[in-house]
Amino acid sequence: MNNTLKNRLIDSGFKYFAIFCTFFGLIVLAIFIIQILIEGVGRIDWGFLTSLPSRRASKAGILTAWTGTAWILGLTALISIPLGVAAGIYLEEYGKKNRLASIIEVNIANLAGVPSIIYGLLGLEIFVRTLNFGGSLLAGAFTLALLILPIIIVATREALKAVPKSLREASFGMGATKWQTIWYQTLPAASGGILTGIILALSRAVGETAPLIVIGALAYVPFVARTPMDEFTVLPMQIFNWVSRPQHGFIVNAAAAIIILLLITFVMNGIAIYLRNKWQKKVNW
Numbered sequence: 001m002n003n004t005l006k007n008r009l010i011d012s013g014f015k016y017f018a019i020f021c022t023f024f025g026l027i028v029l030a031i032f033i034i035q036i037l038i039e040g041v042g043r044i045d046w047g048f049l050t051s052l053p054s055r056r057a058s059k060a061g062i063l064t065a066w067t068g069t070a071w072i073l074g075l076t077a078l079i080s081i082p083l084g085v086a087a088g089i090y091l092e093e094y095g096k097k098n099r100l101a102s103i104i105e106v107n108i109a110n111l112a113g114v115p116s117i118i119y120g121l122l123g124l125e126i127f128v129r130t131l132n133f134g135g136s137l138l139a140g141a142f143t144l145a146l147l148i149l150p151i152i153i154v155a156t157r158e159a160l161k162a163v164p165k166s167l168r169e170a171s172f173g174m175g176a177t178k179w180q181t182i183w184y185q186t187l188p189a190a191s192g193g194i195l196t197g198i199i200l201a202l203s204r205a206v207g208e209t210a211p212l213i214v215i216g217a218l219a220y221v222p223f224v225a226r227t228p229m230d231e232f233t234v235l236p237m238q239i240f241n242w243v244s245r246p247q248h249g250f251i252v253n254a255a256a257a258i259i260i261l262l263l264i265t266f267v268m269n270g271i272a273i274y275l276r277n278k279w280q281k282k283v284n285w
Contacts (some may be wrong), residue, residue: 049061058242080201235260
């Protein structure tokens with residue numbers, strides 16, 4: 001048997017193994033979602049969405065959890081989007097292409113794969129203890145902003161790289177400055193890719209629990225957060241709190257909360273896919 005045939009057999013084996021793993025994973029995911037829907041869809045109503053946590057499963061709701069998630073999502077977006085997009089623009093459009101730039105690029109890519117618990121420890125030391133934010137919404141938002149900043153920076157750079165050079169050259173040929181070219185030509189052309197990266201990064205932040213637990217976010221909060229310095233909880237922590245209880249009613253509540261969290265995630269990822277496809281058609285055109 002020659003080497004070419006061996007390589008083909010190996011490639012085919014890996015291909016079929018990958019297909020099997022993907023198919024098996026989809027089946028497991030489908031079973032999980034169906035089971036969650038059967039268990040929790042009947043619990044979702046207006047009262048469940050507008051009720052405070054309670055020691056009685058039938059009266060417990062997710063008002064503090066979903067409002068805390070909304071607070072965290074909004075604050076994290078306000079902090080991370082301007083910083084991430086600005087850093088991506090600088091590194092791609094203004095930064096010099098030298099050895100230092102290569103080291104920075106590699107480190108940013110590596111930071112995107114750092115376990116989230118490490119960011120939680122970093123947030124605990126800087127925002128909770130040093131800046132004395134305590135276990136507040138602001139501390140949680142800054143911690144999650146650090147977590148998703150590398151993702152936004154990488155997505156911004158990749159979107160800018162995909163913009164044809166001819167667009168920049170045409171703008172320069174009309175007498176535009178570098179910043180005018182970036183603001184009026186490059187950024188609008190790359191906006192779909194940048195928005196896709198931002199939404200996917202925020203989708204990751206929505207489902208994070210470990211960093212928030214480390215900085216001192218609470219599993220039980222009997223009031224709705226009204227300012228960025230208030231204590232808070234989020235949907236993943238509320239779900240964790242309920243599934244750790246032995247009563248079946250709380251398991252049903254957890255299933256209903258999982259459905260809400262999945263809907264939020266699916267909607268955000270759906271928007272990201274739509275923007276990506278729209279942006280690709282625009283770039284190809």
